[in-house]
Amino acid sequence: MRFSVMIWPYSGASVESVVRLAEVAEDCGYDTVYVGDSQMIWNDAWITLAACALATKRVKLGPGVSNLITRHPGVTANAINTLNMLSGGRAVLGLGAGDSAVRTAGLQPSPLAELRERLPVVRALLDGEEVDVLDWYKPRPDKHAWGAGTRMRVYGVEDGGKDVPIQLACMQPKSAAVAGEFTDGVIVDGHMGGNAEGARATVAAVREGAERAGKDPSSVRVIAAIDAAVDDDRTKAIEKVRPTVARNIARKPWLPDTLGVEHADVVKEVSESYNFAEHLDLTARHRELITEEVAQKCAIAGTPDDCIAKARELEEAGITDIAVFGTSQDEAGSREMLERFSRDVFPHV
Secondary structure (H helix, E strand, O other): OEEEEEEEOEOOOOHHHHHHHHHHHHHOOOOEEEEOOOOOOEOOHHHHHHHHHHHOOOOEEEEOOEEOOOOOHHHHHHHHHHHHHHHOOOEOEEEEOOOHHHHOOOOOOOOHHHHHHHHHHHHHHHOOOOEEOOHHHOOOOOOOOOOOOOEEOOOOHHHOHHHOOEEEEEOOHHHHHHHHHHOOEEEEOHHHHOOHHHHHHHHHHHHHHHHHOOOOHHHOEEEEEEOEEEOOOHHHHHHHHHHHHHHHHOOOOOHHHHOOHHHHHHHHHHHHHOOHHHOOOOOOHHHHHOOHHHHHHHOEEEOHHHHHHHHHHHHHOOOOEEEEEEEHHHHHHHHHHHHHHHHHOHHHO
């Protein structure tokens, strides 16, 4: 099993704090450093990733995750290719339907059909191909856009774009199957990847999609992106993950299969109160609605023995990677978490 970290570049902190956490992750042996992309509430992901690339030598780097609504597919392909060149071939492209990045801009996430259309476009652009301009971006028919092309290509990707893996963030089995079909990896959050029941169903969907595309299912990484906290006092660890667990369950249609219908009241309360201006904020008010049992089903949190047991549970269910969460909002706490997991948990999995 591989271990990575997703860092939220909190807008109230400096870019340097994320860079320092990336350096800690590299020193501790983490595989990939993902930087969250939510332009209205966090520092810019691409600029932050570039700074991380210059400060590190081994660890892989990428957005965790970007989207194809606020970021045009051509812009995204060029950005990840540039990061790949800057980092010496260490770039990974994490994409999703869009969550806080689109909602705080007054937009809505991509429907699954739209993702199926755009993921191959990004792959083709990174492979150096010329593709049709997407209908969604074409000029209005009653306007004459001087010089507008009907085909598009990103120049310069021959320097390494083909080597960039694409990973898709998913919140339900249907999208996990699409990830298996079109991408190199699936990133699943706590309600799908934080417990064995959800993980097994996710892995099955990924394999179905891969087989449909004629791919080897084992070639697709299944990454559980889950909040993490380790403490000798289990209660203290659980308290730290409540804000992220709240997002794991808010308005998630697949919950009865992975969390249990006995927690439906918690899901309802969180969904009605969730505020995207406080998305993954450690002080968010919606954190108070998360019970300890719900937190344990959606995160890897507790004593070292608790966390080791959870990691083994997920590995047995088919999870290939665990990406823990860090935040520049609490640099010291995130550093301690990264160091302690690398010391007290990961070596024992």
